[in-house]
Amino acid sequence: MEDSLHVVCPHCDAVNRVPDGKLNDKPTCGKCKHALFTGHPVELNGPRFMKHIARSGIPVLVDFWAPWCGPCRMMAPAYEQAAQHLEPAVRVVKVNTEEAQDVAARYAIRSIPTLALFRGGSEVARQAGAMDAPHIVAWAETRA
Template identity: 55%
Template sequence: MTTDNRLIVCPHCGAVNRIHPGREAEAACGKCHAKVFEDHPLELVGSTFDRHIAKSEVPILVDFYSPTCGPCLMMGPQFADAAKTLFPRVRLAKIDTSAEQAVAARYGIRAVPTLILFRDGREIARQSGAMNARDIEAWTRQHV
C-alpha cells in the first residue's frame, strides 16, 4: 500500500476508504460497495458532518443554508452545477442550519447562505452570500 492514497468517507455508510488519487470518480466503498464520490452535493447532518470534515482528505465545500431562505433556494441549483465541475477534486456538501443549529453555532454562521471550504479537518476559506456556479467554482479553485 502506498502513502499516496487519500482517505474519503463513504456518503452511504460512513466507512473511511483509502482511495488512490485519480480514482475517486470510480471508487467503490470497501464496506457497502456504493460509489464513494459522486458529482452532486451531499446532504449532511450533525454526525455525518463531523465525520466527513474530520476524516476526509479531499477538500470539502459546505453550503450552510436554510430551506426557507430565498437566496439559498436560488443558489441551490448553482451549487449543484458547481459540484459537477469541481468533481472529483472537491466534494460539495450542504447542511441545513435550521435543523442543525449546533453545527451552525459552532462555526459562527450568522447569515445564509455561507460557504465554508474545509481541508484536513480545518476551515481554510469562508464566503457569505449567494453566488452563481461560475463564481463558486472560481472562488473554490482560488483556495484549493
C-alpha cells in the same frame, strides 16, 4: 507505492482509502459498494458533518443553508452544477442550519447562504452570499 487519500462515503459514512491517482476512476466504497462521488451535494446532519470534515483527505466545500432562505433556494441549482465540476477533487456538501443548529453555532454562521471550505478538519476559507455556478467553482478551486 502510491499515496492514498481518505474519502468518506456519502452513503454509509465509511472511511475509504483511495490511491491519489485513482480519484477520477469512479471509486466505490469498500463497505456499501456505492460510488464515492455522485456529482451531487451530500446532505449532512451534525454528526455526519463532523466525520466528513475530520476524516476527509480531500477538501470539503460546505453550503450552510436553510429551507426558508430565498437566496439559498436560488443558489441551490448553481451549487448542484458546481458539484459536478468540483468532484472528485473536492467533496461538496450541504448543511441545513435549521436541522444542524449546533454545527451552525459551532462555526458562527451568521448569514446564509454561507460557503465554507475545510481542509484537514479546519476551515480555510469562507464566503457569505449567493453565487452562480462558475463563481462557486472558481472560488473553491482557488482555495482548495
